[in-house]
Amino acid sequence: MEPLEIRITHDFICPWCWIGETKLEEAIAAEGASENVKYVFVPYELNPDMPQEGRDRKAYRTAKFGSWARSQAMDAHVADEGRLHGLSFDYEKVKRTPNTMAAHRLVWFAQHEGRDARALVHAIFRAYFTEGRDIGDRGVLTDIAASVGLDRARVNELFASQDGYAQVRKLEAASALASIHAVPYVKLGSEVVSGAQPVPVFRRALRVAMNGDAEPRIAAS
Structure with a gap:
């Protein structure tokens, strides 16, 4: 039986x-x-107009949410939820909001090479949210890629070229045409889960996608 494709935007x-x-x-x-699923990561830039060098996070978040105090309250809520699932968010270390195009190009490259990109994706998330590293910096991304087994020379070649740029833009355009306007957006076969829903919601969608145990239903955030 072919593995179930799970597309994560x-x-x-x-x-x-x-x-x-x-x-x-x-x-x-x-x-x-x-052993019965295949992950496909699909890019989505929340800030497609972000300068390549990114922006100071405090200034960016204050402008976006009206106050730094509100941003900090939101961060605390995220950290509490992440802790329940073994994730560490250390926002004291996160100084910049990055441009994420290079990170998405890197994941595109890994998948284009036929690799399972899960370890890379999690390493990028961890580098940003836990370690406070600038994941808009190509040197940082190259180090992350090497740490999960990608060939450093090949990654350097990627970033020395324009490879992946047009492909990421094409994937983002396809998401827009599909009316995907918020992330995470997870498509499990014909089932969709929108948002970071509780684990039982994902389990139900997975069962339906794999076994048809219930009527398909979209779980909206």
Whole structure:
């Protein structure tokens, strides 16, 4: 039987994407389906107009949410939810909001090379949210890629070229045409889970997608 394709549309500055992907993995493990699924990561830039060098996070978040205090309250909520699923968010270390195009190009490259990109994706999330590294910096991304087994020279070649740029833009355009306007957005076969839903929601969608145990239903955030 062909593995079930799970398409995860996400961005690396979205904490709920990391949380949602972790809940999805918990659901897959609980259903004993780890060997029967194939992950495909689909790029989505929350800030497509972000300068390549990124922006100071405090200034960016204050402008976006009206006050730094509100941003900090939101961060605390995220950290509490992440902790329940074994994820560490250390916002004291996160100084910049990055441009995520290079990170998405890197994941595109890994998948184009036929690799399972899960370890790379989680390493990028962890580098940003836990370690406070600038994942808009290509040197940082190259180090992350090498740490999960990608060839450093090949990654350097990627970033010395324009490879992946047009492909990421094409994938983003396809998401827009499909009316995907928020992430995470997880498509399990014909089932859809929108948002970082509770693990049982992912488990139900997975069962329906794999076995047809219930009527398909979209879980909206």
